[in-house]
Amino acid sequence: MKKSLAELIGTFSLVLFGCGAAGISGISATGPAGIGLLGISFAFGLTVVVMAYAIGPISGCHINPAITISMLVAGKIKTGEAVQYIVAQFIGATLAAGVLYIIESGAPGFMMNEWALGANGWGPGYLAAYNTTSAFITETVLTFLFLLVIFKTTARWGNSTMAGLAIGLTLVLIHLVAIPITGTSVNPARSFGPAIFAGGLALQQLWLFIVAPVLGGILAALVWKGVFEDFVSA
Template identity: 45%
Template sequence: MSEASITPAPDPGAPLPASLGAKLAAEGFGTFLLVFGGVGTALFASNHFTEPGSGSAVYVAVALAFGLTVLVGAYAFGPLSGGHFNPAVTLGAAAAGRIAWRDVAPYIVAQVAGGLIASTALALIGMFGPEGWLTGAQDSGFASNGWDAHSPGGFGMLAAIIIEVILTGVFLLVILGTTHPTRGTTHAGLAIGLSLTLIHLISIPVDNTSVNPARSIAAAVYGGGDALAQLWVFLVFPIVGAMLAGFAYRALFDGTARA
């Protein structure tokens, strides 16, 4: 989210803008929440509810978990950092002129760190789970993204590339539209969280849904060699989709009417 969308117009009694350190801490904590909630639901729920007929319930639960974590994080940390929690969103926001380019690299470092801390915490919890739980979770990819044999629906690499570009672009357009400094809404967090839920409902069967390189890195680190080998798609193409959307939004929708 854009910082300007969360905070009202400045007034003399308003608090000063957050420091860069506070923004980075917010991005780290927000990404931790997203990965811990979303990937954690995928790991724990998918591993537990394995009876016939339970797959659809887990599928919806994972989609909701990712959407709810972004919704909660947006309202908790958005007023500090803009609530990106996603390197693709940060780069897309910079392309749209919503964040300074000089802040992009620190944001991405904080996001990746937050995601890795979250997946490490999930792995630590798994170490104290039922016998063989962690090994089984890692052998099944640790909720990583993938294609072909690693796609829940058996989709190929080109399908993963296309859907990541399209859905990350759509996600960025929703974010930029709902958080516009003058035309945005105070309910931006709700709209963004629900849009991420919808994105997961669409694309979990295709590639287990990335639209977020930090989420993909966090899972792939514990997902084994195949997950790491396929990771590049989920680093490159969400960023491509977000930056295309950022430049397009700035060109198409950021103009003002002339008298």
Template identity: 45%
Template sequence: MNNIRALWAELFGTFWLVFGGCGSAVFAAAFPELGIGFAGVSLAFGLTVLTMAYAVGHVSGGHFNPAVTVGLWAGGRFPAKDILPYVAAQVVGGVLAAFVLLYLLQGQAGWVPKGNWLAANGYGDFSPGHFSMAAGFVAEVLLTCFFLLIIMGSTHKLAPMGAAPIAIGLALTLIHLISIPITNTSVNPARSTGPALIMGGWAIKQLLLFWIAPLIGGALGGWIYRTLICED
């Protein structure tokens, strides 16, 4: 992977995912009269991936997620030597998006940080539904695993042409509908890292789970698809 444009594509794609997904949670969902709720936030995350997959997927493959990059490597679709630069670009994109969200939040008259003000991922007392760390870990592994199965299958050469971004975006929407109450939904370490670094405190302390679980789930999903379902 010698094309720097691919890294820019991953940075901007991940920026859009965090800005659009977390932004819908911290802005629109924060006002009850708008009524988007969990369903609206879930759809927003799905739409960010769908739109950027069409926009820059042909440049970088449209990962926007370290767990996807690792999962595609485990599935035999991505070279190991390119994992680190992709992950670095994704994390930078996620952190920049979180900084922009912070700037916008500070533009509201009388704003003070309270609660989970940047839609960070958490478990226990910081889970929206107060789910345990064990429940959060299992949910993140399982959902990321199935996310990779869907990505591997929908991007296979025998799959319907041009439909992969739709399947992947809808899959991410479904994943959020399931797991926002459990962990606020990560399945993406870059998405988790941006808000956690800005918020600090408990979000930083719990961040490790949202790296370990999605990476395990992603690698497992890629390996299962390649080994048990469909050999490329």
């Protein structure tokens, strides 16, 4: 239960700070210029860094179902524990999206537009309007690379002291590329929470942000187990 609660809190924090930065501080219609793409990227990445050191010793700080499933495929977590992690992650993300909705609805003239609360998406009307193929490839490949970094930095011969920083900075780089394409998910829970409240196209497109990151995570686990794990452990 302590591990699941840690995952819930970690995922809650990721959505609250990351999606909050995108929805509240990313662009300001009436005040100073928002924090922009770079600021949003660092909001997500720095949250992972902070949570890695805060809850990493408790649960490993997955805070992402794609990571948990990848670790399951790689044999680093048991099925029962993985299910508990995933449930906790989705609950944490949904609670955070609810808190964001309450906060954002307090602004004058608030409206729940398509892809509100930092929801992920693609196609006409969403940021740079990339198509489904671009969105799917982006989410799959970037999740794949993200998991390879996680496997290596948390391996027996990795630098455990610096692992949280390396993983967080990798997420910053991922966001710098993917925000114009999909808003950047690489995390089904991060996409689920905002989509539940935003509804509409955000909810209709949610399937991609579950399937593509999980696929990328599974591929990374297979490559790690089949190619790199023995080499790193030698």
